């Protein structure tokens with residue numbers, strides 16, 4: 360596996376086109392990172408390729424110097440370093456700040472932007488403090504291992520972290536949030552899949568954004584997990600110019616459910632500095648959900664949500680079918696009364 364730390368070098372491996380002048384300036388602020396697998400998914404003949412847009416620098420990243428890097432207030436919601444607690448019964452553990460690529464839309468861009476402190480990998484001291492807090496707080500039943508990407512950790516370290524969490528009697532569910540099946544599927548080895556499958560209550564959340572990412576290799580990585588007994592869910596970010604039409608998302612979601620991967624969440628882009636040019640507006644997400652209603656199985660339709668600034672948490676949004684005291688039908692052609700008789 361080869362990694363690229365220069366967008367110009369990466370572009371030259373797939374295309375003879377001229378390297379844009381502004382790559383270097385954008386990379387100085389938001390460093391480039393790719394691997395040759397994800398790079399190979401790009402169609403070099405298509406300037407609007409959806410994978411290219413997620414991977415290569417864009418001058419628009421520099422347009423916003425006012426938004427915060429952490430508008431969701433994650434850093435302020437840590438009772439101990441690296442553990443984010445926003446909800447009563449669950450918490451997020453930041454296991455590493457490393458990833459197998461740098462997604463230009465990343466809501467934790469602060470983990471890899473230049474001139475900022477990056478947390479690196481979870482230390483033994485941090486893990487002990489986290490485990491101590493979780494033992495003292497038994498109302499937390501579920502922990503999401505996040506990052507960065509937890510599968511960037513050496514397997515022994517990942518197994519050790521999960522092993523420590525498994526010893527906490529009040530934790531019933533662990534989630535591993537990883538984009539590795541999408542961006543570097545070979546990392547989801549049979550050994551890792553078998554281990555994760557041996558952990559009771561463990562779920563895997565991955566992150567496909569476009570059907571072009573759902574390659575045979577990616578689906579095989581998901582299949583290794585599923586065959587090992589790990590339920591696999593998917594989160595998608597609604598990205599302008601990448602997947603912001605019903606047709607594009609339908610193609611992705613149909614492919615995922617055909618491989619037993621459940622589309623779980625569709626997120627609007629967070630108001631994070633350097634990513635807001637990907638935002639579509641909330642109405643676009645609602646329009647897409649409405650378009651799905653008559654033609655896409657509920658198995659394939661994720662929950663559309665926004666993550667509120669200031670630590671307000673995820674709020675699910677639905678199209679409104681009310682029309683006065685009636686309801687619009689699923690094809691939006693007429694309003695129908697729904698009478699409830701009191702017996």
Ligand code: SF4
Nearest residue numbers: 458461462465507538
């Ligand atoms: S893999 Fe996830 S955490 Fe890493 S850069 Fe991409 S979106 Fe961000």
